[in-house]
Amino acid sequence: MPLHRAIYVSDAVGGAATSLLVLAEILGASDRNNRRDGLTGVLMRHGGRFMQAIEGRRADVDRLMDRLRADPRHENLRLLSDQDVSERLFREWPMTLVEMTPDATRVLSGATLDQLSPDRAEALLSAAAGALPLPA
Template identity: 55%
Template sequence: MNLFRIVYVSRAAGSVADGLLPLIDIIGVSDRNNRRDHLTGALLRHEGYFIQAIEGARVDLDRLMARLRQDRRHDGLRILSERAVEQRRFGDWAMVRLDAPPAATTFLEQHLDAPDAGARAEALLIEASRSMAVAP
């Protein structure tokens, strides 16, 4: 199977911007749907933004992105990077919520519109995911 990874940012809307229960609901539903669709990924919410990486087959990612564009819990969805990858970076999780590392604020304030925003966002998600690594 050819794998792709999409990294996007969007602005959280309503209670999802800072409420814990709406975020837990998103993670639960996403985990279930992503398992069904063989997608993996990580979601970080910080200062009213979502930063997410999602991986899988192109057709499954396209269906997910169509649903996400219609989802009223966020707006301003902007794809930062979209590329073929050889292996999953977030393969341990159908969907995991990550805590924002200190660099998240700097990314949102200074690098969101940079030409390399996709690579920076992916690095941010990788950094945040290190605390979630499963011990052997």
């Protein structure tokens, strides 16, 4: 079954830029829905923007992208990459929050999230996810 991965950047709206409660609500729904839909990925919030990678079957990724485009907690959603891939990069996580680690900062090298090429966006999220402990 072909696998698909989308990476996008968006602008957080209102409390979504800083609130932990908003993040917790997003991650709660993500964990529940993504387990159901066989999706995996990571979410980063940095500099008032979200960057998220989502991987799974194309139809499931597309359905989530439609819900995301309609979500008022962010706006200006722009795809950095949207392609078939041979394997998952984030198979351990239905959705997890990643931080701007030193490795990720090196990849970012002064740019903002929306200035990254698809390859660098992927590298940044992978570097940040590499700092996470694996789930038990």
